[in-house]
Amino acid sequence: MPLGSARFGLLGLVASGDLELIQHQSATAGDSVMDFSDIKESDYKAHLLTVTNFQPNTDSKGLGIRFFENGTLESDTVYQFGYKYMDTGTANSLTTSYSRIRAIYSTGNAAGESGSGHSWFYELGGSSTQSYQSMMHGQIHNTGGFRVVFGGGYMPQFSNVDGIRLYPISGTIDALDASLYGLKQ
Amino acid sequence: MSLKLISTTEVTQGNANKITINPVFSADYKVYCVQFQNTSADTQRENNSMDVRLVDSTGTEITANYDHRNLMFRGYTNAPFDLGGSNRDEIALIYHDKDDNHGNGNGTMWIYDPFGSNYTYHSFQETGSMAYPSSTKLGVHIRGGGVHKANTSITGISFTNRDSYDIETLTCRIYGLKQ
Numbered sequence: 001m002p003l004g005s006a007r008f009g010l011l012g013l014v015a016s017g018d019l020e021l022i023q024h025q026s027a028t029a030g031d032s033v034m035d036f037s038d039i040k041e042s043d044y045k046a047h048l049l050t051v052t053n054f055q056p057n058t059d060s061k062g063l064g065i066r067f068f069e070n071g072t073l074e075s076d077t078v079y080q081f082g083y084k085y086m087d088t089g090t091a092n093s094l095t096t097s098y099s100r101i102r103a104i105y106s107t108g109n110a111a112g113e114s115g116s117g118h119s120w121f122y123e124l125g126g127s128s129t130q131s132y133q134s135m136m137h138g139q140i141h142n143t144g145g146f147r148v149v150f151g152g153g154y155m156p157q158f159s160n161v162d163g164i165r166l167y168p169i170s171g172t173i174d175a176l177d178a179s180l181y182g183l184k185q
Numbered sequence: 186m187s188l189k190l191i192s193t194t195e196v197t198q199g200n201a202n203k204i205t206i207n208p209v210f211s212a213d214y215k216v217y218c219v220q221f222q223n224t225s226a227d228t229q230r231e232n233n234s235m236d237v238r239l240v241d242s243t244g245t246e247i248t249a250n251y252d253h254r255n256l257m258f259r260g261y262t263n264a265p266f267d268l269g270g271s272n273r274d275e276i277a278l279i280y281h282d283k284d285d286n287h288g289n290g291n292g293t294m295w296i297y298d299p300f301g302s303n304y305t306y307h308s309f310q311e312t313g314s315m316a317y318p319s320s321t322k323l324g325v326h327i328r329g330g331g332v333h334k335a336n337t338s339i340t341g342i343s344f345t346n347r348d349s350y351d352i353e354t355l356t357c358r359i360y361g362l363k364q
Binding site: 018019020021024050052053084086087089090112114115116117118136137138139140145146147148150177179181 | 254271297303304330334
């Protein structure tokens, strides 16, 4: 095989990808939640969630994540996370008892203030697995400054997660565009 | 399939200080994955690096209104430190060195909605090797993100080595994430 064909073939393989779109949603201003209720958890070991241009209706509110376990929303303080955030300095946000993990930290809602980023989720499906998140995002917070946040979240109970809820910590959503993908194995 | 290869740029034995890939971002995708691999410079120095900048829809490289914040592991024996700041002239820094000194940069940027006329955010990870101090080789890892703070439609990206050194090697593949 000529070298050029070999390279083309390799690139073609890369181009085809194994990341499969499950669902894309755009919020309407005033929405209070965005639910992904058919995440095909038995088909994928890893999911990618992209979140673009999140802006809360109430200033300085973040975008939380909760899981559904066999259709029931888990809203108790069972979540744990460890995030590092960097703005004018560097700090840690750590908890072993919280009612959500985070997609986006507290974000401003003035013109130009928003947040965008992504989360990888691991082992959501299956009743014998715990559920994990790896997150990174950037945002403009309510003082107009830039902040970057990254880290991991965790729901330690063994349960089948079959849905993901995105919601502002309080108030409603002004803007949010999100897509959920499954990583084929 | 949702991850679509849009552009492949390969530099070998390069003789240019700047590599510009434009146009590559469009209304076809909201989210892009930029993978850079095997980057190096043609001249050795400590803290050798490339500036990453965005290109607007007129083809002009943007040299202002960037903030970026990162944790940088420069060598793996000391704690990481903060890298970046406000009102920079680059949106990210890729650390590497001369290729025959085994300096090398590899990583991924995720860029969110660059083509829309809004602020453009990215998240960034690099793992490679560099020299500090002088020509002492170290492993390097950088993790963070940045923003271009203007309501500008972005169509491209550029890489510029510091000190006007030429970029010796660079492979950049840009993917669109279908939605």
